[in-house]
Every structure is written in C-alpha cells, then in structure tokens.
Amino acid sequence: MRKEDFAIDSYVHVVKRGTRGLPIVRDDADRFRFLLMLAHFNDDFASTNWHRDLYDANVHHSFERPPHWPEQERLVNIVAFCLVENHFHLVLQEYVEGGVARFMQRLGTGMAMKFNERYGEKGSLFQGSYRSKTILDDRYFRYVTTYVQFKNALDMYPGGQKKARDNFDHAYEWACSYQYSSLGDYTGLFGRPIIDIEFFASLFTPREYRGFCKDFLLGRHTDDEITRAHQSGFFE
Numbered sequence: 001m002r003k004e005d006f007a008i009d010s011y012v013h014v015v016k017r018g019t020r021g022l023p024i025v026r027d028d029a030d031r032f033r034f035l036l037m038l039a040h041f042n043d044d045f046a047s048t049n050w051h052r053d054l055y056d057a058n059v060h061h062s063f064e065r066p067p068h069w070p071e072q073e074r075l076v077n078i079v080a081f082c083l084v085e086n087h088f089h090l091v092l093q094e095y096v097e098g099g100v101a102r103f104m105q106r107l108g109t110g111m112a113m114k115f116n117e118r119y120g121e122k123g124s125l126f127q128g129s130y131r132s133k134t135i136l137d138d139r140y141f142r143y144v145t146t147y148v149q150f151k152n153a154l155d156m157y158p159g160g161q162k163k164a165r166d167n168f169d170h171a172y173e174w175a176c177s178y179q180y181s182s183l184g185d186y187t188g189l190f191g192r193p194i195i196d197i198e199f200f201a202s203l204f205t206p207r208e209y210r211g212f213c214k215d216f217l218l219g220r221h222t223d224d225e226i227t228r229a230h231q232s233g234f235f236e
Helices: 026-040 050-055 098-121 137-153 159-164 168-177 198-203 208-218 224-231
Strands: 010-018 074-082 087-093 131-135
Touching: 010 137, 026 050, 026 074, 026 098, 074 098, 074 137, 074 198, 087 098, 087 137, 098 131, 131 137, 131 208, 137 198, 137 208, 159 168, 159 208, 168 208
Parallel strands: none
Antiparallel strands: 010 087, 010 131, 074 087
16 A cells, blocks of 8 residues: 655545455446446535435436535545546545545445445455555646546457557547546546546647547657656556
8 A cells, every 4th residue: 555645736646456356346337336426425525325315316327416415515626537347546636635535435435335235245345545646747647647547448448458559549439438437528428527627628628638648558658757657566
C-alpha cells in the first residue's frame, strides 16, 4: 500500500485492486452499481440504506437522487474513472479536507458489502487499501487521465491494446462507448452526473484529445516522471 500526502485542490491518481487479482465485479448489474456509488457516495450525506432509497424512489436505473435526500455536498471532484474486471482507477481532486480518504472508504466498503451480500461470499474483496499518487503538473495530468479512461479501458477491448494499435479509429470509438469509463462523458456520448469536466476540458478540444490518445497508444509520450511511474509498478 502506498498513499502520498496532498492538500485541498490536489489531483490524485487512485487505484484499488481485487484481492489475489480476483474479480471485483461479475456482471453488468455489479458494474452499474459501481457507477451509482461513484455518483451517490461522493457526498457528505450518507444514507443508512442508499440502495433501498433508490428503489423506493424508483430511481435505481438512473442517477437521480431520491427527493428526500439533502442537496449533494461533494467530498471530491471525480475527474476520470475506469472499471475493469479486477480493479478500478480514479483521478480525484481533493475538494474538502480528508475528502479522498472518506470517499474511498465509503466506496470500498460499499462495494465489498454488496458483493458479499449478492454472492454469499465472506472476507476481503480488495487487496488492502487503495494506492495513490499525487499529480504535480499539467503534463502528468494529461498522461494519467488518458491512461485511466482510454488505455485502461482497452484491457476490455476485443484483442486488447495490440489490436487497438492496428485499428486506432475503431478502438477509440469503442473506448468512447465503454460505459464503465469516463471517456464517453468527455466526448459527449454520455451525460452522467459523475465527473467534473471543467479542468480537463480546458486542456483539450475533443479533436486534440483524440490525437493525444493516438500518440499515447503508439508510445509517443515519454518523460522522466512517466518512466518512473511505470518502473514503480503503479500503472500495472
């Protein structure tokens, strides 16, 4: 486990993995519940039974808040995310003091409880706590967000990253449509109330970002900080 110190307004890359590399989601119901948790756990308010509240208000198939919940007070800004079979990545901005820690505790606990309840499992779903790395400059921010929401999504692409390099256009469109990544929110395919797009959108136009993703996939972006991050194993 590794966590770095950071302050309010810091951007942080977070990864959380399943214990022994095992799946943390098994079907689309689990995956959609992860999206609901991103939307509803990012809040100072915590319902005693959030899932029942969604069903009672008949909003469990959407991202609407039950009408009796108070107005959302965010713990973090979620900038990028991607969920694959046995882990997830997030890029978060610390919005209030301790917000990242509180949000990650709620998310990890909520996922583990629902998984064990649904499948009759016991014990830990995750491999310890989350790992985090503070993002210190705009260049590294560009790299990390692209790794998280584009390249990481290609783990689920038929044929994987090798096939994606051979047909970038198809792979990029596929990644945009992958529901469990934030890329489709930035490209306008989805409009989910999960991520904060303001800072990211200030760095790229959609056309520029597509080109950046292509260069990224083909290995044209390198610098010392990126190399060190790979050598540390953080992006594996």
